[in-house]
Amino acid sequence: MPVRLREFRLEDLDEVMRIELSSFPFDAYDELTFIQLYESCGDLFLVAEHEGGIVGYSVTCVEWENGVPVGHVHSIAVDPAFRRRGVGRALMEETFRRLRSLGVSEVRLEVSVSNEAGLRFWRSLGFEPVGVEKGYYADGSDALVMRMRLM
Template identity: 40%
Template sequence: MSVDVAIRQVERADLLAVVRIERACFSDPWPHDAFERLLDEPAFLVAVRDGAVVGYIVADRTPNHGRDIGHIKDLAVHPDARGEGIGRTLLRSGLARLRATGVAVVRLEVRESNDPARSLYADEGFEPIRRVGGYYRDGEDALVLIVDLAEWADGDAAETS
């Protein structure tokens, strides 16, 4: 599937579009200042098509005794642009960026009921490690998923060869 978007590092000027997508996608959206605080993260990326931001990923890294851990905090694609592979492209770009900064393992939380996201993450090698009861404001549980980036990169290389 060919995706007609450019992936690049977020810029301050993109934040309004990011917040608008956040509000369109989530029942409990992050405020503008939450994104502003993450501007310098190495894997805060946007997908741009025809000059407009259509999706984003926000991930950070935490040093951990030489085995840095990445955390995907947020990933969203505008509802009008879903089903085109943009989320997968953002996820892969974010994982590659984290790996390039020395991250070994990446984790994330996903709503238990979010089947499309869970399917995407499973396709990319994420595995559930635990459930967190009542994680979301509405009381829904989250699943914590992890992926080993060395294994992910090996799988990705095998897929493209």
């Protein structure tokens, strides 16, 4: 399925929120969080368009750990009607390309230990579990911390 990737714009917020709420109904980011991520992450906040509508997004920031830049995937979601068609993979591959151009050699993320589809997706991209964050989510559930080397 052909999608066009581009950087997020504030006028995309309603469509991103629609996808966020359909993907994470119990632990969704709010609009203010997305605006803050947009201001912090800039051109690493991407959307995927298909036939004029947004069908997915990803937001990653560069953070510093021990003086080294590390990519941190804050969120990714694809409209349920467009899942398993390569949209998420395309978003992440473009994110990885941009991170490499910034000299980032490692990416990390947190994913719910009960999110089997998410765990499969991240493993298929090369992420490996490195720890658990107890009580990470609003409902008290744990997150698996995963990392991947880019270079």
